[in-house]
Amino acid sequence: MVELCSLFSGSSGNSTFVKAGNTNILVDCGESGSHIEEALRQIGVEPESLNCIFITHEHIDHIKGAGILSRRYNLPIYATVGTWQRMITKIGKINADNVRYIKGGVPFGAFDAVVTPFSTPHDSTESVGFTIEHNSKRASIATDIGVMNKTVYENIKASDIVLLESNHDVDMLLHGPYSPELKRRVRSSVGHLSNDDCALTCSHLLDTGTKHIILGHLSLDNNTPSVAYATTEEHLVMKGAHIGSDVTLEVASRYAPSTKYTVR
Numbered sequence: 001m002v003e004l005c006s007l008f009s010g011s012s013g014n015s016t017f018v019k020a021g022n023t024n025i026l027v028d029c030g031e032s033g034s035h036i037e038e039a040l041r042q043i044g045v046e047p048e049s050l051n052c053i054f055i056t057h058e059h060i061d062h063i064k065g066a067g068i069l070s071r072r073y074n075l076p077i078y079a080t081v082g083t084w085q086r087m088i089t090k091i092g093k094i095n096a097d098n099v100r101y102i103k104g105g106v107p108f109g110a111f112d113a114v115v116t117p118f119s120t121p122h123d124s125t126e127s128v129g130f131t132i133e134h135n136s137k138r139a140s141i142a143t144d145i146g147v148m149n150k151t152v153y154e155n156i157k158a159s160d161i162v163l164l165e166s167n168h169d170v171d172m173l174l175h176g177p178y179s180p181e182l183k184r185r186v187r188s189s190v191g192h193l194s195n196d197d198c199a200l201t202c203s204h205l206l207d208t209g210t211k212h213i214i215l216g217h218l219s220l221d222n223n224t225p226s227v228a229y230a231t232t233e234e235h236l237v238m239k240g241a242h243i244g245s246d247v248t249l250e251v252a253s254r255y256a257p258s259t260k261y262t263v264r
């Protein structure tokens with residue numbers, strides 16, 4: 001059984017709750033510890049029941065509360081060497097037993113979850129996404145990706161639940177308030193995934209049996225939830241999918257928990 005619920009999503013802060021069997025996982029802790037605790041309680045999860053934290057990369061919108069929660073609940077943090085090197089100065093002292101190293105492409109076990117971290121194209125040191133599996137049910141998280149490449153796609157395909165980045169509408173970005181340099185960064189192959197690229201990926205995911213799609217990490221300035229939703233919806237409908245029955249589609253909120261999806 002796997003369960004996934006986005007607690008916060010967007011350039012302001014990211015954290016996702018995943019349950020795999022009896023293992024309670026937080027993927028990223030990019031909000032304050034108390035906000036994450038509050039969001040967990042809202043979805044019926046006691047913070048005391050958490051088992052571990054996984055971190056995708058060292059940007060502040062992914063790590064803000066990681067140190068606090070690790071110390072408060074004695075939680076191991078799993079991250080790549082590159083992420084640890086950049087993150088360690090920002091999250092405070094972590095108990096040596098709770099420092100766990102992982103590597104893109106190398107699966108590991110965490111309690112009763114089988115986890116595959118995979119490398120992501122992003123302007124950070126050694127970023128990853130995660131596929132988390134229990135009893136052949138799988139949930140994947142892929143945000144902060146400049147392009148949808150083969151590595152990312154091969155890892156997330158056939159997952160029952162996918163949280164995928166739908167960062168910006170290209171026209172809104174080009175005509176929006178960002179500086180030319182920042183626009184280039186967002187659009188680059190190590191920036192963020194556009195609504196169009198996300199939509200195209202989702203239409204392929206549909207063929208691999210994905211049942212629940214959550215669009216996440218929306219830009220505040222260069223996207224809106226309705227534009228992101230409509231872009232992917234259009235691609236899914238074009239493929240003949242009935243949204244709600246063949247596949248569910250939701251935009252993760254920046255500030256509040258999404259639906260909690262469970263696949264048994």
Ligand SMILES: [Zn+2]
Nearest residue numbers: 011059061144
């Ligand atoms: Zn981010």
Ligand SMILES: [Zn+2]
Nearest residue numbers: 057059122144
């Ligand atoms: Zn990032």
